Amino acid sequence: MVEPTALTASQRIARFSRVFDPRVLQAELRRQVGRALIDTAGIALAGHGEPASLAIRRYTGGRRDTRSFATAWGLGAARSAEDAALYNGVAGHVLDYDDVNSPLRGHPSIALLPPLVALAEARDLDGIQLASAYAMGFEVMVRLARAMVHDHYAKGWHATTTLGTIGASVACCHLLRLSEAQTVNAIGLAVAQASGTRGNFGTMAKSFQTGHCGASAIRAALLAELDVDGAIDALDGPEGFTSLYGHGEDLNEAMDSLGVDTLELERSGIEIKKYPMCYAAHRSIDGMLALRDTHGLHADAVTAVHVRANRRATVPLIHDHPKTGLEGKFSMQYAMAAALLDGHVRLSSFTDDAVQRPAAQALMQKIRCTEDDGPETPRWNTLAVTLVSGDVLHKEIRALRGSADCPLDDEELREKWRDCLSHAGAADHGDAFFASALALQQTSVRELMSKLPIVA
Template identity: 50%
Template sequence: MTTPASDKIATFITSFKSANVTSDQYHVAARALFDTVVCALAGAREPASRLVVEYARGQGPSGGARVWTTGEQLPIELAALVNGTMGHALDYDDVSSPLRGHPSVAMFPALLALGETINAEGKEVLDAYVVGFEVCLRLARAMVDDHYAKGWHSTSSIASLGAVAACARLLHLPHGQCVNALGIAVAQIAGSRQNFGTMSKPFQAGQANALALRSIGLARLGFDSSPHALDGDQGYSALYADGADLCAQMDQLGSLPFEIETGGIEIKKYPLCYATHRTLDGLMDLLAEYPGLSLSEVDRVEVLTNFRATVPLIYDCPQTGLEGKFSMQYAVTAALLDKKVGLSSFDDQAVLRPEVQAFLSRVSVREAEPPMFPRWAQLRITLRDGKVLVKRIDQLRGSKELPLSDEELVAKGVDCCAYGQPAVDAAALARACFSLPTQKLSSVFAALTPKP
């Protein structure tokens, strides 16, 4: 009889050896933590963030784990929900292409909330993240392409299971409790791309963390679930992935090098959906080549991409800043008009500018036939005088192939803090995160506490 997928994941969690994690891999994980936290700091003032904090405060006694932006204490599930929602509110947090989603914001809020309650060593938290990331990407490789195309939001519908695995590792749960926690998570998993462009998209990221902690907490008390919850006839794969075979990928769990190196983490340069970023890289290159180019000179823009590259871009004519984050038309128009795409690009007023709305229909987007990989984008700008500018982009800046330097990442953090939490010293926070393999997790919280 085939060993159930949950059993294989539990075996990986309980047999994981931190000695197999390289110093470079720890640094990648620490960078991901820094990026997640600064994106939450930048997102603190967003309506979704304010409302989820208001909700959490109304749920009962405080205590447990801190809200990164305010320092107040909430029960750990609520703290993770709040921090995860804030971390994804601007859609500026890191990405994994094999996941087609955002792994770090689905795991670190839960890990930090849990780690705070046990006064965890920083290295233990990063080990747990590596475990969760491995589970995320192995599941994604087995099922994500059709799963995502059908409308599931893989940041919550897949990465939730990675969050469970990460938290189970941090607590060193026994095998049976790991299996039960995964099944309890299946009882809660959801997340729809229909919610993109609304407050519920970042909520889905926050919920991935909260449900992971709930699953772990119940499993520790003896709450059970089906050992076949992932791959049984009526289990997760059957319902969420048309019965995709999980076994081959689950058998690869823990193969060296780990997925944190092979799958990689991609740091966003622009605060909107990653599906726009290749096109924006090309457009920024063209603006550098033609510094006098203005929106008024452009007749039309044609974007051609690889198959399924634009699936998350569901708004052709956005009317709000959140909708603009999922619109190629707006990304291109804003870049041409403003010569940049930054945090302020996604105010509602910026999207509703008359010159923006008038130009949106002049941007066309088309996907090529399969295959889906390798990924690429081609930009064709036709000027009113008939001149045509063309740029093709294969390698994406910020990807694992062309990663941002530590200095560039810290600069992003400085910008995020200035936007949302100016009292936090981003450089000091980066030092705390980057030194985490040799420090207590509490060093990160100390760096988040503004100096008097």
Template identity: 50%
Template sequence: MSGAPTASERIADHVVSVDPAAAGEETVHAVARAFLDTFAVAVAATGDAVDVALTGYVAGSTGPASLWAGAGSASPEHAALVNGAVGHVLDYDDVTSPLRGHPSIALLPALVAAAEATGADGRRLSAAYAVGFEVMCKLAKACALDHYARGWHSTTTIGLLGATAAVGHLTGLGRDAVRDALGLAVAQAAGTRQNFGTMAKSFQAGACGAAALRSVALAAAGMTAAPEALDGGTGGFLRLYSTPEAAAALDAELATLGQSPGELVTSGIDVKKYPLCYATHRTIDLLLDLRAEHGLTLADVERVEMRANRGGLAPLLHDRPSTGLEAKFSMQFAVAAALLDGEVKLRSFDDEQVRRPEIQRFLPQVTATEDDGPPFPRWAEVTLHLADGSTLHRRTTVLRGSADTPLSDDELLEKVADCFGRGGLGEHTSTFADAVFGWADQPVRSVLARRLP
């Protein structure tokens, strides 16, 4: 083939150029944190309807890959499907800003399954994660804003492309096979925001990991795809899923692909403090602070006005939720729960908690609107109109748990312990966390074995 390399070829060149043993201690630790968080959130969803449905679906599947919310195993592709969905259903998994979505649930179910199948250690997995994260963020910076606004679930569309690059790196695919695997991933890239608040949203995340493994396996077996699958002018991913200008934007982003310090450092990972859509988190922080400072209860507040930057409320589809899944995408519920309970925890999203009369009565008293200014920097502000006639107002750009204001390891372990407790593994938190943080030179499969009693 002549002419300038396509986007898929440039990404493939990067994937095969990264030394699989080159992940430094900072990268290994960052990926260990990401895995511990993602795995714990899946454990917390043990017994969820999504877990039950998909575990039943793969019953009879055999293979070396662990099912995280239980003691079973399955083929890598089936394990990625189940683990990706179960790890996403609580909407408690990590986020990165460029993606407008969840990087680790796109990357880790496929990567961990592949590592278990190949015997890879934590350092090898960490290098592959960094490769996938880099690719994902470059693609996202080129197209995610418009892509997401059109209704695509960027975690599972752009995320699939990053996961395919990551698994290709872990398994040692050659350059042309990586290029073809990306084209095969484009053939499967799907997921809609219309499914937010339903089980299908988490299924989309599981399908993403399964598709990444499938794409790599088929490319390794010799199946080919169009080199222009990403940036082709007629029917490439960017043109179909975004705007004609996105190809030029990606060309510029790929000029810095792999340059130090890399996207894992510059974009970073945001760990979620609360188990619902990230678009609510700044508001919850503000409300919990005001509640504590002024001794407020829900009865003290007549109504709440909330505003955010343009695009900041796009995922929040449910203003009158009646189920836990719907409540995870409701600013109105987030406000009511924070003011009533003084916390927003996993138990807040049990259906009976969402349907409490005092919660349902307050939902119409919350308005949430977007500003018409620029989408960045992201911010939130709240105005509380109190029963005594006074008002309280506060605004923030800070997001606690974000890459800029990260949780400490101890704070992360508090979240992990809460998740493990809900999943029936509470007494094993420290043992498992120690194994994960020490996984650099240990086979991933042996680390996962430490999760069990």
């Protein structure tokens, strides 16, 4: 009987790569590789004048054009639009504090704004154009989500970046005023790049996925602008997005009402997070903080905590026993421990040291989280906190702070903005940007970005 290996496939591949000695490769095999290189390079030379080759040549050459540069947020440095979207998409998501849309089961602005701001800055466009493009991308993302996101997300896809790449590409096309045919092509090019797995949650790769999403959207739009084409049925064809990433869902209903129904930006809206971690834990955080305040609750008085939620409500919370700050952002157990121990859940809650402290690690062992088999919506959480005395405190939470039904007001948003600046070491700056962003229609994107504080 063969003993199962403890190594993952990735580990085994990496190990083989490390120990393989190129000197053992037979001469005939080396000759075959050389033949393949001759063949491939020859074909590339023959195809140098084809439209796709010319378009890619112009595209990559444009990276050196300073007129296409955009701001890497907070760094005081210029990047190509694509590279700015990559950096800004990573930096803007790594704390998992960015906004959410519930039907999307993801983060709309981190998919849309890094590419749109970069392109608008590079092309010297204004805030009105930016806002219009954002609304367009938001509409596409959420409509696709309504048609397919539940099984898509449950299967393991990172909807922010899969659906986001498509929505952001359409938004970029709208911003650049590309033709219908070019926008169709951009969608095909977006599907060619749409990626992201929930398996990367709790690692740096999760925020890379959002950065890659924005860079991919710009790439799709700029290539389409140069008339690189894509399949016209890239979304709903037999080998299209819904077939490969879903279960062949019918998109007709979602698309039939485009331009007729209320815009999703109004209908479902943008939800600004109150806590810097996965949104799936926020109701329970509110509940635990309320119990703590009402009953003067302390961790040493608690023997067990049971969190219950709707079916699939806790799918993103994949780390029951986190060891790092990033893993803690996807842990209901740590969310409850931090709220109970500290009386708050802030940016400072998610350092490695905060997660690894013995009190938190011990308390997490007392916390379990389960889902009901009933309907997925409307969302709710319940807490049952068992005390040393044997008493059990109960709390049901349905409202979600920051949601479209319970939004943060401007002052709460300003408080969050200042907390973020303070965390970055720029506590005394940012008022000018805040004010200009609230009056987006009155400014150019270049002017707006010139007011963004430099923090590094």
